[in-house]
């Protein structure tokens with residue numbers, strides 16, 4: 001058995017019920033679509049059903065015991081998230097539905113307030129659609145422009161070019177992802193933040209692919225806004241996180257209006273609740289936030305350094321084995337230090353969707369398509385790629401099966 | 416299983432598509448894509464006396480979408496529009512020999528028929544709005 005040194009994959013796999021199911025044809029499930037969403041350990045699933053079975057209640061509003069327990073559990077997770085990313089205070093953590101909603105919240109409540117005609121927002125060509133479209137909408141509304149920092153052939157950005165672009169006097173906001181969901185490229189967001197702050201421009205970091213896989217510290221980075229999703233880090237769907245520095249949150253108007261976000265409501269006006277409740281109108285996703293707490297505990301027990309180490313080992317091994325395959329094109333930086341556990345590739349003239357269909361016969365769940373990054377696809381001059389992405393429960397044995405499956409696809413297509 | 420899907424004939428049409436290209440004096444052209452796969456198909460039609468005088472397609476995408484488009488052009492060449500109008504989902508799946516495609520891939524196989532139907536909608540739009548409406552209804556294949 002091939003084993004990485006830092007993490008006991010076989011032991012971890014026992015914690016994930018879904019990894020024991022079979023795929024058509026009796027194959028073991030080989031789940032390599034973790035950049036889309038990850039599987040959930042039993043502790044996460046159990047914490048959600050425990051809430052519904054034992055203390056289901058609305059939060060923040062009642063004084064009975066169930067409400068007290070539910071409110072405590074929900075708010076405890078906010079503390080855990082604050083600690084996870086090292087926010088100064090849990091008041092700087094807002095729960096949303098997903099990373100996309102977190103980005104939209106900043107587009108609406110900050111950018112929409114501060115941008116005027118002739119202003120500019122700067123993003124990169126590597127972004128996921130959810131870090132492109134909200135900026136298109138808001139710049140379109142006010143007549144501002146959206147500018148892109150290019151990416152090189154290996155998916156890197158040029159920090160010199162960024163340092164130049166940042167001096168545009170019209171620039172009002174930068175938003176970049178810390179890790180590409182297609183190429184795995186890790187962007188130098190700390191340096192970028194420093195450069196942006198030198199010209200007093202705030203920066204948002206799309207951390208949907210980074211927070212699940214490595215230690216991220218918002219105070220160390222000094223970013224102004226950050227977005228990520230619980231479901232990409234062992235947590236349930238329906239929970240997103242927005243981190244924002246208090247001084248921004250305080251000045252921002254509410255996102256949507258309703259219950260929970262108010263202090264006092266009169267016929268014609270309302271005073272808003274304290275942070276972060278001002279941004280959480282209506283009954284939130286209590287059960288899934290609680291489930292996310294169990295996911296954070298699970299990841300902390302493994303340790304983010306160990307997770308990163310394991311992912312680097314498996315990615316290095318996969319890159320090495322995949323490079324042996326004739327006719328393969330692998331995208332992104334060739335060095336594992338510069339990338340996460342995501343590998344995009346194409347095999348000869350086999351379309352990624354055909355490849356995904358063939359791999360499914362081996363029990364392999366792999367993603368194919370444009371990965372919500374059509375701007376990047378255009379830049380790479382491909383219409384689609386195949387993508388495998390690893391997480392804590394993936395093993396080198398699974399990589400070996402992937403390689404066999406790819407070889408079998410080559411034979412089927414006569415390559 | 417995939418051996419059944421990627422048979423010789425599918426791969427042959429994928430690698431050597433029939434009737435691929437443009438028609439310079441086409442009567443109508445229509446383009447559509449499949450957002451899931453990013454498959455793209457353009458269909459160009461030349462009609463004479465209510466008969467498909469010429470049909471060509473352009474496109475890129477997976478083997479199933481492209482082979483299916485290639486086979487569709489052969490299927491309707493020189494056929495009267497009235498019979499093309501009647502073509503349904505099952506005709507296509509039988510024609511390409513893939514009756515057991517899963518829900519995700521079935522869209523790949525049917526994209527070209529959808530585009531052909533929409534080009535006929537355009538063709539009939541001014542001449543015969545009633546037929547145009549009827550074909551539009553029939554173009555909702557998935």
Ligand SMILES: Cc1ncc(COP(=O)(O)O)c(C=O)c1O
Nearest residue numbers: 098099100128130177181208229
């Ligand atoms: C880099 C990146 N940003 C944003 C998102 C959006 O995440 P969600 O769909 O959970 O809002 C994703 C998810 O695919 C992503 O990979």
